[in-house]
Amino acid sequence: QVQLVESGGGLVQAGGSLRLSCAASGNIGSTNVMGWYRQAPGKQRELVATMSTGGSTMYADSVKDRFTISRDNAKNTVYLQMNSLKPEDTAVYFCMLRILLRLSWGQGVQVTVSS
Secondary structure (H helix, E strand, C coil): CEEEEEECCEEEECCCCEEEEEEEEECCCCCCEEEEEEECCCCCCEEEEEEECCCCEEECCCCCCCEEEEEECCCCEEEEEECCCCHHHCEEEEEEEEECCEEEECCCEEEEEEC
16 A cells, blocks of 8 residues: 655645645555656546656646656655646645556645745
């Protein structure tokens, strides 16, 4: 079993910043991919950013140059630094951990960006 605990969501004005954290515990293996997805009301869940234990990253085009993903493998924690936030970034952000084809999800944190 894998447990993912997110923190750091909240309300921020457009142009502001937030930092999300996600701590993983349980059977997470030595090689995995951790990252963030988001889901806005009425929309499908979409990729935001991912990072492997080896440091490879992937970003959605909509967040490149504004968001930065990082991780501390010793702490089994992944971070998402979100800068220059826009109202369209408003969504529930979910932490994800993938080991081979097995996906685990956190409970989600709300990020609201006011205009």
